[in-house]
Amino acid sequence: MSSHTDTSGRIRTRQRAKRACEMCKLRKRKCDGHEPCTCCIRYEYHCAFKPSPREKKTISKSSTALGDEPDAQRLSDRAGANQAHMEANSGTAFPHLLGMILNPQSAPNVHGFSWNLGPRDEPLELSTNMTGLISKEEMEELASHYLKKIHPVYGVLDPEDLQQKIDTRWNDSTTVASYDSILCGVAALGSLYSGHKQHPKESALVQCAKEKLETTRTSKTTLLHYASTWILRTICLRSTNCPHASWMASCSTMHIIEAIGAHQEPELASLVCSDTADVSFNEETRRWLFWVATVLNSWISYEYGRSRVTPRGVSCKLPLPRKDDFTTDLISCIKSPNGSIQTVTIKLLPSKSLCPALRALHSPMML
Structure with missing residues (x-):
């Protein structure tokens, strides 16, 4: 952990958030630990946190007591995490996401850059009346x-x-x-x-x-x-x-x-x-x-x-x-x-x- 000395001679350590959301982890961004975090609010991402080991144990006990009833919020968070991985691996979406991080004002649209050798005319549609x-x-x-x-x-x-x-x-x-x-x-x-x-x-x-x-x-x-x-x-x-x-x-x-x-x-x-x-x-x-x-x-x-x-x-x-x-x-x-x-x-x-x-x-x- 990095540190430096202030004017009074005391050594101060850099403050780190105790937890980071999934989107910040995926994009290797600094997360402030809030829910939703500042980064997700700025770029309109779906902010979600994985539960800590203690929270997982509590959730496991409560879900067993309730007969393993589904939690709509957890399903939504899971869908958001899957979606984030899809977008990160997509050749059409990644340039847009990267542009939103580097320069949100002029980020490129979602497009298949260098996807092929050049589009050709679409096949003629058969027109049986x-x-x-x-x-x-x-x-x-x-x-x-x-x-x-x-x-x-x-x-x-x-x-x-x-x-x-x-x-x-x-x-x-x-x-x-x-x-x-x-x-x-x-x-x-x-x-x-x-x-x-x-x-x-x-x-x-x-x-x-x-x-x-x-x-x-x-x-x-x-x-x-x-x-x-x-x-x-x-x-x-x-x-x-x-x-x-x-x-x-x-x-x-x-x-x-x-x-x-x-x-x-x-x-x-x-x-x-x-x-x-x-x-x-x-x-x-x-x-x-x-x-x-x-x-x-x-x-x-x-x-x-x-x-x-x-x-x-x-x-x-x-x-x-x-x-x-x-x-x-x-x-x-x-x-x-x-x-x-x-x-x-x-x-x-x-x-x-x-x-x-x-x-x-x-x-x-x-x-």
Whole structure:
């Protein structure tokens, strides 16, 4: 420990903080020990401290007495720590973070500096016009089947918004829109679960949605529509195709979810996803998408014996229950036993816990 002599001849030692927050440790900054500390307040970081050994022992005893109930604050701190490590290792976010430390007024934006040899033109999007495949009346009928059979279990779309999109699409039948992929997926699933003979254009609708999804993997912009369409495609493939195809689709869905930042609450959003995040939708819609995508990926992965996609830095809260909707019941069947909202801890419930969860469903359904 360094020291120096003052004017009175007394030796003074340099004062050090007894503890430092995780962000200051990570960035090797001097921490004043306050919560939040001055450095985190200045740069708008998430300030969190690891408990001391004595505090850990106290927390351990109290958590045992309370039946290991989850602590929302600790989960949030853990998500913030994971996020900090992600940003520190990100080639796109690190220059911005370094600039905020060295010169906050002129810090560079989050950008992939020297990422490649130079961008090329994006692949041309195939423009099959779905209004040439089915009429508006047929679309509305297929959508009604979808809303009756699929939506109560996998509620990722707003019925009112869906009807509005149908009206708008057929009022301007010449313009191909990004929402067409969702309409094609809805129509295909509506035909599949209609209970009658399939629509003659069902295969064409599936192919139309697939064509539009192919461009999402290399597109510079990522929309929430794409995540919804990937969920619909996963359900379709799980219902009609081999396990490998449905597993691949569910993994692609999770990657799109991470790209648009739907796995994080807005106030805890990471800089890593800032270049592709879609904030045009409300928080509740993003939660429905994240949790339904997580359920599908987890179930298909366990059924097939493959690995799941688990984004880091998850802070997405559970969606609110809705009337005549069983999506939250579906989520509860695969949620971790301790109620954690972290996908890294999600696992299938043991049989003794699974049976009560299944009995809690309001009525027998075919998922």
